[in-house]
Amino acid sequence: MNSVLMNQEHHQVLNNKYTHPQTIQEFDSIYEHFVYYIQMESSFEVLSRFRLLIEAENYPDPKILESLTQTLRSQSNSLDFNSFFNRCCQLFISYWSQTPDNESAMFELLSLFKNLPSSHNKSDQFSQKWQQSITDFAKSAQYLKLQRLVRLINPRLVSDAPKPQYLGDLIGRYPFLYKNCLLDKDDLREYRHLLSRIRKEKQHILKQGFRRGIIFQKQRLEIARLRQVSPETLLSLRQPAKHLTLLNDKEYTIALRQFIPLTQGNLFLGYQINQLRNNLDGLSFKEFKNWFINYLLQDINELSKREQFKQFLNNKIPLIASSSDYDSKQIDEFLIQRTSHQVLNGLIGYQGQNFNYQTLVDLITDLGATQIASVIGKLLLLNPRLRNYVTSQLSELFCFHESKSISNCVGLIQFLENYLIIWSIIA
Known part of the structure; x- marks a missing residue:
């Protein structure tokens, strides 16, 4: 999968023609950073790294922090951030799906957006904007589709109940629903291949x-x-x-x-x-x-x-x-x-x-x-x-x-x- 990950299709995370070119460049630099590390580190290590990015504190790479700061200073809207987060999650899930032992990592990945730390500096407008972008993504249609995929891969990941509790828990039974319930037109090719x-x-x-x-x-x-x-x-x-x-x-x-x-x-x-x-x-x-x-x-x-x-x-x-x-x-x-x-x-x-x-x-x-x-x-x-x-x-x-x-x-x-x-x- 390495050659697929590094080809042109994974460049330019945002395809919105209204997105500022500088924003595209900053998002792409962060994205390519994770393209590299998912091939070098375990899913646990990548999750820890991505958690630091989500928390926007103490990230070990100063260049990534600077890209993040530049992105927050721009006029990017919630759709830009949603697309960025969605592509990152699709990247991780597509790569981790090759190893069954990584199923729990997919669940933990999505949990990062729901379990935000309370230690953010509320008076810092950059932190507020970043935290709001994460909150918005956790309410987005893209995030919901990712949740459905994780439920499809292993329903037990999202519930401790011995049996399915909700209709949504059964989505894996119905392949005719996959395209409309799990995909968007600008999804990563490798993510589409996984679902296919x-x-x-x-x-x-x-x-x-x-x-x-x-x-x-x-x-x-x-x-x-x-x-x-x-x-x-x-x-x-x-x-x-x-x-x-x-x-x-x-x-x-x-x-x-x-x-x-x-x-x-x-x-x-x-x-x-x-x-x-x-x-x-x-x-x-x-x-x-x-x-x-x-x-x-x-x-x-x-x-x-x-x-x-x-x-x-x-x-x-x-x-x-x-x-x-x-x-x-x-x-x-x-x-x-x-x-x-x-x-x-x-x-x-x-x-x-x-x-x-x-x-x-x-x-x-x-x-x-x-x-x-x-x-x-x-x-x-x-x-x-x-x-x-x-x-x-x-x-x-x-x-x-x-x-x-x-x-x-x-x-x-x-x-x-x-x-x-x-x-x-x-x-």
Whole structure:
């Protein structure tokens, strides 16, 4: 990693065009100072060194203290300091992540910003500005994302509790949330590589496990058909191996069977798109609406829930409820995209630039987590371009609820576990 650390990408910590060039130079000198020492010292020694910088007292290198003083004298705003601190933390975490023994150092690193010493000279305006910049960073979105990463790497680092306590403690279970919940556009390349590696490893394990589970369920259903055994009887039999979700065995089996229609043979979701789209050729938009609603409803067997969801679609989706101007128009890509996009917005409660975070939770309560996940899976089958949009919206929903206790998020967690299966088999 040394050559990566020393290349041009690690120079010029601040990319804000409004930042004063002198400020950039001072921040870069401090940053490059730590680029050198993380390769020369242990994580404990680097932490001790960075702690002295945070405390802005008795730092052993006079040049670094002078750079810090010059930075504080400038007109730098909190965004400048946030970017600097964020890059330093990403640098340390990316390097330390190569050695499992350094996991605790990541937690200690972030703790430095929360446990400021009380010995600062309050009358010193430079000290006050420096301490305020640290306080501001500890309240920033960048710091929160770093906390999520540490929780992802090892949830026990942030809590002494034997089990996860809050929804946020489960973020490591959901790789589809990583990009939106953990990354920013100007993050270090090596930090991005770290997250990409974690995500790919997790995704590979999940994909293999869930595909085996679905194939196994198909085989069981075929056996039931040939032997004239009811599928309900087979529900009492256990999976051949421990599954990868927080669902109980029965919930997991029901989910896999619900998602079987999203697969064909040993091929999965993405391979069926062209076949599905061919069924729509020549339909008017009025005909497409009828087909579309039936498409989403076809796996809802309980009549009351079926009618409830049908009413929800007609009430929440304007393009479906009142679109007579389009009724005679032949279906095209624009109408498919717009209709499926509006349905998704209705499901997650995003309307008119406003997010109703309770809408999806209420739907899960009314219709069931597996059913709602299946509907979203069908939307992705019809319109794969929605995939990134779905994950970004679910990320916002997760972030809104992440500080809530797990006991208050049971339905949402069941949905996320179901969607995890769908996401894994279509990724």
